[in-house]
Amino acid sequence: MREKSTTLYLGPQHPGITGNMMVKLQLEGDTIVKATTHVGYLHRAFEKLIERRNWMQTTTILCRFCVPEPDPPEAAFALAVEQIEGREVPERGKYLRSLVLELARLQSFMLWYAGQSGSTGLYTVGQWSVGDRNYVLDLFEELTGGRIYHMYIWPGGVRRDIPEGFEDKVLRTMDYIEKRIDDYDRMMFDSAIFQKRAQGVGIITKEKAMEWGVVGAPLRGCGIGHDVRKDNPYDAYDKLDFEMGIFEGGDVWARARVRQFEIRQTISMIRQLIQNLPSGDYLNKMPNPMKWTIPAGSAYGKVESVRGEFGFHVVSDGSDKPRRVHARGPAYVHGVSLLEDVLIGQNLADVSFIMNSLGVCPPEIER
């Protein structure tokens, strides 16, 4: 009997991603012949809403662009506004920003551990890492008042200074998490199941990676070392000692190794930031936020999130409201044109595994 091809609508709800997105798969047996991404389940018209908000009100919308990583959008927007306005950020503000961004990376890495191990059936790692992630969220709660959405990074600096005794708490949490990561690694990276599932799966070609707009860990997993924090350093990153994780192969395994390496770098960076935290002002105050206008101009602010470059193209017409704020998340490329290509020839069971490895985040694609 001749096998016919089947069409399978995977999603919009499935375990590979945070959010809702459908992938229409054309299957032969359980091998994927064609994949088409369908987004649109999470469109909240943020960019349209922003046109009716003033510059200050915009910051409350930005963090909602991507749920697992709410801080990079805030920082990218702040950088773009500062570029247009020429506003300087005090040294302490820069360090606190980097601290928050690294803490955000840390918690996002831990969510990635959960997603990546969960999609291979190693649920224990996920339960551990999501549990431990709460200690990082506790730090956020103490610092900003919110566990997930912080609205902490403002153009000009950060919203408030750190509370008393916060440094010690951060360092204690880092000591704890550092020990726990070794456990995760033993469970995940030493597991034969994970190794077999990850190696040689979801390969991105090295020659094309740069041109196809691959960023972040997937790019460094192809052996190409680019990181916004190194290439165009912002905030306090030019004063920090850290390395990029660069691994060859371009498969899920290489990307996992990059993240395994970088989570430790993040912890080391958080320690450096706490130890070298300068004193002084933390915010270069803007005038009355409700009457705050930005001179006409445009800029592209970008930061490195766990999934790659997160950028905002911000255009001002000189009024108190943004003319246009257009987000470019890593998932915009990874989740549509790249995913459709990478999935061809893969097994049906690996779809959510690959999506998680590429860092597909639908709320950021459709905003």
Place this chain on the structure above:
Amino acid sequence: METSLIKEELLAQQLQNAFENIVTEAVRKDTVFAYASKEQVSSILLYAKEKLGYKSLAHMSCIDWLESDEFELVYIIWSPETKLNLFVKTRIDRQNPEMENMDMIWRQLNTYQREIREMFGVEFPGFVGEKEFILEDWEDAPPMRRDFDTLEYVNDTFFEREGREDKQDVRERIAKRSGEEIPDFAKKYSRE
């Protein structure tokens, strides 16, 4: 800040030498703007990609300038060697918005073009891509245009459920319905 724009000035000069009738500007650190007509954009992008090493497309954006009846299209490209962002900007007519399809230069432009076609109604002749991207069964004007009134659309399209109308004090409604008294300390928060 103005002192260290050597790399930026150099790029602006290179582009200026290669193309007539374009305006370049080294705006600030890591940022160079190039203003061109819509016919020139593809050759500038190809030249920057092939000759100057601007291999990575960071972003493509569309801005609605309703006042001057134009759309502005912005291509932001980045070079791994110089680490500069080059903005290639062009303005197109808002009444008949058409732009060259360029997804053969960077294939991720396909996604951007799909979004801009859907949200602004800019057409890219010869462009193959599924019609719907984010919106589903959309028949109204392209929603990201400045003259599309979101509030009006919402009021026309959706209705409010009874008892859930805007600016209602839900707590008071419930109290009234079940015949309860709102305590004195809570009365100052009343909306009615």
